[in-house]
Amino acid sequence: MITGPRYIEDPETLVAGNAVRLLRNGREAFPAWLAAIEAARARVSLEMYIFSDDTIGRRFAGALRAAAVRGVAVRLLYDFVGCRDTPAAFFDGLRAGGVHTIAYHRPRFGRRRFWKLWRRNHRKTLVCDGLVAFTGGLNISDEWLEAEAGGGGWHDAAVRLEGPVVAALEATFLSTWNRRARKRARLAPEGLGKLAAAGDARVAVVSNRELVDRFVIRRAGLHAAREGRRRIVLSNPYFVPDRGILRALANGVARGLDVRLLVPRVSDSRLVDLAARAVFEPLLRAGVRIWRSPAFVHTKLLAVDDEFVSIGSYNLDHRSLAYNLELVVNILDGPCNAAAVGMLEEDMAASQELTLSAFERRSWFVRLLERCAYALRRWL
Secondary structure, eight states, rough: OOOOGGGSSSSOOOEEEEEEEEEHHHHHHHHEEEEEHOOOOEEEEEEOOOOOOOOHHHHHHHHHHHHHTTOOOOEEEETTTTTTTTTHHHHHHHHTTTTEEETTTOOOSSSSTTGGGGSOOOEEEETTTTTTEEESSSSBBBBOOOOGGSSSBBBBBBEEEEEEEEHHHHHHHHHHHHHTOOGGGGOOOOGOOOOOOOOSSSEEEOOEEEOSSSSHOOOOOHHHHHTTTSSEEEEEESSOOOOOHHHHHHHHHHTOOOOEEEEEESSOOOHHHHHHHHHHHHHHHOOOEEESSSBBBBBOEEETTTEEEEEEEEOHHHHHHHHHOOOEEEEEHHHHHEEEEEEEEHHTTSEEEOOOHHHHSSSSHHHHHHHHHOOOOOOO
16 A cells, blocks of 8 residues: 555645655765766756855856857856855856856846845756756855865755656746746746656655745645654754744654754854754753754755655745745655665764753853844744
8 A cells, every 4th residue: 555645745746757866965966966967968957046156166167168068058047145155257157158047036226126135046956958857955065065175064965856757846947947038048848748757756846936835845844744653854954943843843752753853053154043942942842852963964854754755945944934935855765765864863873962951051141042033033
């Protein structure tokens, strides 16, 4: 009996017949992405929140320009705010090299809707020739290179996908791209065609849009957690959840589930770290086990029981909920689930488990700072 679909809020979104492979950190993800771009012969569709002018960023820029030179239609959609530290000349060089390049929500001073700068495209997707796709939490920046290569050593995860679901991922990209691109650079999603089965994994692409479906990713994750029967393993770098998510985790423990949370000890935002700490005590009291990693774990992953795993760009904070364009893939596949849980367990083994008795020893002043930071969560 197939039980997996119970984890999916809308089973009609499931696409069967896919091959899925987990990619750990930049060490595995970046070579796979570059190889796919270098092998492309028809088109490359790349959507990225951060695209830096650094060692790895220049390697990707060279690969994209080389693809354009050999006749590949290369489309790059980057977020203006996410790339605020990247010189404009970097993207001008890509345009000069034949890459169709668009900045998402570039400000237009003196025009209406300047407030849209608050809304960002936080997705990270790559599709090559409509045959292979990647998505996850990694950006193109040296922070995701291993420390031995001069990078930041950030921990993260992505997935490589083959099969019919690739068309669904590329269609999501094109729905955003086509509203901003010139006619010559547009591509109709209807012309993507259907791919033959490549494996046994069933995958649902879940994405929000600018003004609608704002809660669709949150609902899908909560639905899977509520259907859990054995365990919930969660990793998120900016863990500032609302009350509904906190209740779902606590209720999971009450139902007898093993509920585990992995967060970085220190992220790149001190204020977010304080806000996250404000929810640790009620979670610990409810029986949720929490590990804090000395490495910056940027992984955004939810695994439920032995089959369901969700990987993508979605942070458990108000910005991802209300303002950002986000995307996750919800996967029903035992081997991918096992690889994802194994990865998080390795990170937990290198982390320190937080105990209630130790956490309660923090001062009243620190508690006050945490509460104040959490009260500001809608603006972080």
